[in-house]
Amino acid sequence: MEKKITVLPGDGIGPEVIAAAVRVLKVIGKRYNHDFQLAYAAIGGAAIDQFNNPLPEKTIEMCKESDAILLGAVGGPKWDNNPAELRPEKGLLNIRKTFDLFANLRPVKAFPSLLDASPLKREVAENVDLMIVRELTGGIYFGEKHRTEDEASDLNVYSRQEIERIVDKAFELAKLRKGRLCSVDKANVLETSRLWRQIVEEKKEQYPEIAVEHNLVDSVAMKLITNPEHYDVVVTDNMFGDILSDEASVITGSLGVLPSASIRSDHFGLYEPVHGSAPEIAGEGIANPAAAILSVAMMLRYSFGMTVEAEEIEKAVDDVFNDGCYTADLVKNGEPSFTTDEWTDKVIAKIDSNFVIDCIMESYI
Amino acid sequence: MEKKITVLPGDGIGPEVIAAAVRVLKVIGKRYNHDFQLAYAAIGGAAIDQFNNPLPEKTIEMCKESDAILLGAVGGPKWDNNPAELRPEKGLLNIRKTFDLFANLRPVKAFPSLLDASPLKREVAENVDLMIVRELTGGIYFGEKHRTEDEASDLNVYSRQEIERIVDKAFELAKLRKGRLCSVDKANVLETSRLWRQIVEEKKEQYPEIAVEHNLVDSVAMKLITNPEHYDVVVTDNMFGDILSDEASVITGSLGVLPSASIRSDHFGLYEPVHGSAPEIAGEGIANPAAAILSVAMMLRYSFGMTVEAEEIEKAVDDVFNDGCYTADLVKNGEPSFTTDEWTDKVIAKIDSNFVIDCIMESYI
Ligand SMILES: [Mg+2]
Ligand SMILES: [Mg+2]
Structure with missing residues (x-):
């Protein structure tokens, strides 16, 4: 080629x-x-x-x-x-x-020989092989901002098209990996998350070979520490992805050897x-x-x-x-x-x- | 009494x-x-x-x-x-x-006898004694929501008064504890965070005995795993606090024995x-x-x-x-x-x- x-x-x-x-x-x-x-x-x-x-x-x-x-x-x-x-x-x-x-791809994989440098116990971190797929160009980091002397605001906004393309990408990546997709949101309180979850539910019909689950962001923040090997591909919005991809990057002690992609x-x-x-x-x-x-x-x-x-x-x-x-x-x-x-x-x-x-x-x- | x-x-x-x-x-x-x-x-x-x-x-x-x-x-x-x-x-x-x-107070303290249940190595978790102070009644979870067929949005909004009272509370708590306060935000991209950071800077003049630092939320998500004993009182907004307090709750293996307060x-x-x-x-x-x-x-x-x-x-x-x-x-x-x-x-x-x-x-x- x-x-x-x-x-x-x-x-x-x-x-x-x-x-x-x-x-x-x-x-x-x-x-x-x-x-x-x-x-x-x-x-x-x-x-x-x-x-x-x-x-x-x-x-x-x-x-x-x-x-x-x-x-x-x-x-x-x-x-x-x-x-x-x-x-x-x-x-x-x-x-x-x-x-x-x-689409920001942040894979995290345990190298057995680097696990001494991990803050996690060897048995917790040794089988980690996950990828956070973070939406990188939308959401609250790019939404309208307002500021007065006494108030400040940031708008978190996502269009169907923005969510669809990142969710499609995550499904495709799951096909290339272990076939599992965890979509992360805060659908119990956020409207953007409810649209996000709905689109994942619609899209999964097109990918019957992928096992899909929805997790709330606070619960993922816990499980990335207690049971990180649970995850294969994790897809989420810009802000949640910012936090979770950085959290995930330190669990195997191999932060200095992690690659990434923006595609x-x-x-x-x-x-x-x-x-x-x-x-x-x-x-x-x-x-x-x-x-x-x-x-x-x-x-x-x-x-x-x-x-x-x-x-x-x-x-x-x-x-x-x-x-x-x-x-x-x-x-x-x-x-x-x-x-x-x-x-x-x-x-x-x-x-x-x-x-x-x-x-x-x-x-x- | x-x-x-x-x-x-x-x-x-x-x-x-x-x-x-x-x-x-x-x-x-x-x-x-x-x-x-x-x-x-x-x-x-x-x-x-x-x-x-x-x-x-x-x-x-x-x-x-x-x-x-x-x-x-x-x-x-x-x-x-x-x-x-x-x-x-x-x-x-x-x-x-x-x-x-x-003000949601979520203390996390290591009990030496429970550390076997922690996903973290004993030496990383054993001196943990921190408290996340989460703003509980404002921010994006309660902001205006909009939804059309093709778009969804959530407004993250904080008033000066809402931030001042939680920041004051956090300073008071730091006085009762080890005298260190870490304020968590995403001030490099969010307007609400910039107001938050400004108010912490203003308030710290009133609490000269407290050592104050500002950390970005993604960096705290990492450091709660790699060096959790760094923290004493951590104050942040509703959504960041939701994620970080749950993350912090699992680091010492004592999730089942953690108390909390909403004051x-x-x-x-x-x-x-x-x-x-x-x-x-x-x-x-x-x-x-x-x-x-x-x-x-x-x-x-x-x-x-x-x-x-x-x-x-x-x-x-x-x-x-x-x-x-x-x-x-x-x-x-x-x-x-x-x-x-x-x-x-x-x-x-x-x-x-x-x-x-x-x-x-x-x-x-
Ligand atoms: Mg980051
Ligand atoms: Mg929570």
Whole structure:
């Protein structure tokens, strides 16, 4: 397959982890005969420095011509006192808006070798493999606001079309995963939640293979701690998704290695690590590239439909962790730590050796 | 002191745990020479059965003449199919509204002997001692709602006066506790949150002894899991408080023993266990009375200013747990379980013996 990818390294450790992720991407391209055409562009602080704009028109044009976007991270103290329009984060907000990336995918998976860092007991967290699907472009964060000296208000508003497209996306994701969908709302008090629940009920007729449940948001906030393995795909609105995806991100102790995606209905999407730009360690070559590498896997799966290739990357990352190889951020007492490049070498070596094993297996069949 | 208390046993295990709590209350009254005048009234399902009204006028009148309300629990399958106005829960909602009980206090404290039941690692949960203060009568749950075929909306609205009174209450509570206040909002996107944050900033001048911080709600959802002992008093709006108080309630494994209060500015308040009516074990005499007993302690502290008496009860409950005495819900493998009455006897015996020790200590000084 031929795919065009716009690469936006961004700020801080962004360029380093993206360089690592691109190395892995190229190995997969070679192994599976895909032609991944990469074009680099500026975003965030780097774009402000060069073009006085956190999302230059040229970057938008390049993204428009591509099949997916791979992003590192934006932000840093250098731009913290800039006016709102010249803040690095504005680049990220604008790109989501420009491309109408309404579905934010936040997978959380337990890595057995990282569970020591989890605040939860091993037996509670060890089988976690869930994905929060958050509506990203509507709801109360974007609703009308009013303010007087003595009163303030925010309007939470959702249209049927906004809910339908995110719910459809969540059903499709559940089909690609374990076939379970939990829709989260507060339908006992909110009108938006009642419309949301009604639409999920209507839509589920089209997806008879998916097991659907409705949970109230306060109850999910509890169950993400007491029984997180209960969940597969969790779909919810912008604000509930903001809270629950952050809550879920810490339960397995692997916050630093979580990937994410912001996608739309036609499979175009932006893929990025959940971690930030970590300016304090930028340029040292010690950043953890796992989240960026796993973001590439998400891109292959969700934008390009390359399931096998995605699994190959995820398995390699799993294997390297299971071998006890960590970058400095995750290293435990007395263990050696690996640089960004060394750790990426290990992932690529795993991909290579798994590939050889696959070829031998195939030749026996 | 002379205090009038309206006792509303309610449904399910409500009457049993309230009977236990009242026994403890009477012991404290005797020990400390307080005249607690108790008057019983109907609420919830019991009131529907007797008066066809989940909150009869007579109950309201009695509550009006009292200094505090002690409530058991409401609800049960018997009334599940009733119309909305004849649901037991309506009695609770109406009493909060009638008496303008705008501040919901939800303390969460780790009991060392219950930490095995926590989903969190012992070292993460063992020093937890926090209180979520939730605004209970305003915000998006009560704002204007609209619905068409293709759109739904809910208005989140807060007046300065609504925010000021809950923030004042939270500062007062922080003074009675460890002197730290965390105000939770989403001020980077919500107008209501910006007004909220501004008012906390204004108010903090009046409470120079309190250390104040502002946290975003998504960040608190994370930190309640990764570092819950960071928090003392946490104040937030109705919806954020709904989510965070439920999340916080499961971190120490002691959900079944948590008390709560709904109070207003003049110290009048309603005290009740967080647990529900548990109809499946009602009438068996095995319900855990700890939450109801601890609700009495909250009443003594927050409505009557009886700090020493409240601590006496809390210490006794602590001691009984530390002795390894549990009701059936908490009993661990192979340990004996105690009935509601037996467990209450143990608490009263602790109060008695602690009292004797206190008297001896005093006679030596
Ligand atoms: Mg967030
Ligand atoms: Mg709740």
